[in-house]
Amino acid sequence: MPTHEPDRRETGPSLEQILGLIDPGMLDVVVAPRGTGVPVTDVVLLDPGEEREDEGTGTGHGAGCEDGDAERLEGGTRAAPGPVLLAVGVEVASPEALDVLRAADRAGAAAVVLRRGARGPRATLLEAAGRGRTALLTRRPGQGWTEVLGRLRTALAHSAPAGAAGSAGVGALRLGDLSGLANTVADLVGGAITIEDPQSRVLAYSRMDHEPDPMRRLTILGQEVPRWRVVELRESGFFQTLWSTEDVVRLPADEQYAERLAIAVRHGPEVLGSLWAAADGRPLAGDAAAALRTAARAAVPHLSHHQTWGRAAARAREGAVHALLKGNVRAAHEAGITADRPYAVVVAEAYAVHGEPASSAVTAGQRVLDVLALQAAAYRPGCVTARSGRQLYVLVPAGDGEADPSRSLLATARSVPRDVVLAGAGPVAAGLSGLPASREAAELVVRVLRERVARRPAGEVVSAVAAYDEVVPEATVLRLLDRVEPLWEALSGPVHAMVEHDRAHGSAYGDSVTAYLDASCDTGAAARRLNVHPNTLRYRLRRARELFGVDPADPAVRLLADIGLRLAARRPPGADGARRG
Known part of the structure; x- marks a missing residue:
């Protein structure tokens, strides 16, 4: 004893x-x-x-x-x-x-x-x-x-006493809410905050109220500090100082980059990550260093949570978001959704030219989706995201009386390079039961944008971002085609014969008729879309009429051609052209 x-x-x-x-x-x-x-x-x-x-x-x-x-x-x-x-x-x-x-x-x-x-x-x-x-x-x-x-x-x-958590704002954050932490600390220091792991990868960053300096932009877009910058900071001894002290380390401004303050986040001898504060359109607050020291102590449970639970919790939360978007309202709590708050669903998709799944555009698109996910978390408290293949789903909460909560997020998507990401927003859902409909609408918008990109003439720029109310006619056509497709594939006729001939012989009769219909039967405009001489197009249209009976001058045939060619465009090149039944 x-x-x-x-x-x-x-x-x-x-x-x-x-x-x-x-x-x-x-x-x-x-x-x-x-x-x-x-x-x-x-x-x-x-x-x-x-x-x-x-x-x-x-x-x-x-x-x-x-x-x-x-x-x-x-x-x-x-x-x-x-x-x-x-x-x-x-x-x-x-x-x-x-x-x-x-x-x-x-x-x-x-x-x-x-x-x-x-x-x-x-x-x-x-x-x-x-x-x-x-x-x-x-x-x-x-x-x-x-x-x-x-x-x-x-x-x-x-479980540390409240006083150890620093400000009440930081102490009140949900455990593991790194984006909320970044925004709260940004308010304390009067600058832009980036939270990084020990390998200089971005875990979260604060909302951007001003145009970021080039280094912050590169870090956010790449989701990590550029390798050359890491080497530079390591060779200069900056990292050695950062990891060996419990105080704030200053990186002075130069001709390119704003002043930065950094501090390591520690749990005993273990370094969990670091907080970086950068001047954001104005000098940092006079007490920024003291605020950053307080924030580093308050960040310990959040980074510990991320390190221990974060990845598994993120996977579980993504699963709950997907379940909620499919109609399982019981998944709302695990997804981090407030039941009595309106939400809009945004769907962003990494765009790939058909037949090129490993193209550089896909890789760039995936990277932009990662940035959009970070931006969504920084954009507004309560945003939740979930990935599925080349798609990112974002649930954006609406403010009081706000009609279009997704506007800022769509603006971010519009700023990325063309042909990298397609993004669509569904209407605001008043309750959890309306989220599947908002998701379906957002997915329809992305499909409309995908078809626009696929059908556009070479060199023509089309919008890759839209809200549902901007594409209602095209979205309605897609819904109708979805219903018609099974019946169409069980039928036969002139358009079917033309499509099958093109697939078997590599001819372009269907492309010629499509361009002609898209140009409202204007031969000159259609020829320019196809980058051929008008006489060449006239010859192809005449042969389509002679060989298959596809005559765009006939209203009934014109309607069937439009339906059939739209449906044919959904099928990958080289796919079996046989009809059902």
Whole structure:
């Protein structure tokens, strides 16, 4: 039984609070002699085998834990008062479990975690735990020590007293809301904020109220600091200074780039990432450095959450967004959607020229989708995104009385290079049940834009971004064609024969008729679209009439040709041209 009271301040979150923030079932409380209200100051790894080898016992994990081990625990970096100790490699039923518990108790640990095996704890261990002061916990099978360490540390950081979180705005953020963090810190420092991981990749950035300087633009578009810039900062010693100090490091302005302040975000000795503040159309606030120091402390639970839970949580949230867009309103909470708020759905698609799935345009489009996802998060609190192949879905919340919440996001899409991304916005849905209809409308807009791009004459620029109310006639035609397509493929006639001939022989009768119809039967305009002489087009139209009976002068044939050629354009080149039935 311990003979002294550990000299520590009874402050900090309780063991109960921390356990309440991790996954249920990850850890089990076996014995808690002082209850679970004891304060916790840290979460650290303890490898008893290493400790004993250092003592020179040579008996490995089976050796006893002498007073020297306790002194090592109390005096070393891993022996801060009130830690939760994770005893790596020690099973609760093993002989050394009692030694580890006693050493942890002498060190004033709040709890010690052992691995639970097939057998339960020995009676001697339970008896010793009941007489001591350290809670005995077990880690359930299937949980790795790294995962347990990360989640406990994240829970500890998130449970820190409110004063440690800095401003009330930062403290009130949803855990892991890096975009909200960036916007809040931007308001504090009076500049633009970028949050980066230790590899200089962009995790989030604040909304852009002014035109960014070239470096910020390059960093955001590439989603990471350009490699040449990383090399430059490393060779100049800037990164060495940044990672080795807990203070703000200044990067002076030069002829090209605005002044920057940077600070590392740390959890103990571990660097989780960094905050970068850049002058955003005006000088940084006078107290920007102090605000950034406060923000770095407040950022710890958010970056810890991102590191430990972020990727898995993001995948789960994306799945919930997709389920919600398909009509599962019960997925709203997991998707991060407020049930009583109107939303509009925006769909953006990386555009690819047909038959070139690996083209540079696709790669550029995917990169722009990533930027749009970041921009959506920075654009407005409450925006949620989900990826699906070459498409990005964005749910944009509407402000009070706002008719078109997606306008700014579409403007961002309009600024990207032509033929990279197509983006469409559906109408605002008043409730969750209206989101699938908004999604379908947005997807229709993208289909309309895709057809516009595919049917345009060479060199002609067409819009690649639109809202649903801008394309209602074309969207309605697409809906009609969707219904007509099964019936059309079961029929036969002049247009079918012409399409099949083109597919079999590589002729261009269908293209010629399409251009003629699109030009409102103006031979000169259609010839210019096809980049051929008008007489060439007249010859092709005459042959289409002679060979297949496709005569655009006949209103009925003209209607059938328009329907059939639109449907034929949906089928990839080289696809089987056989009809159904």
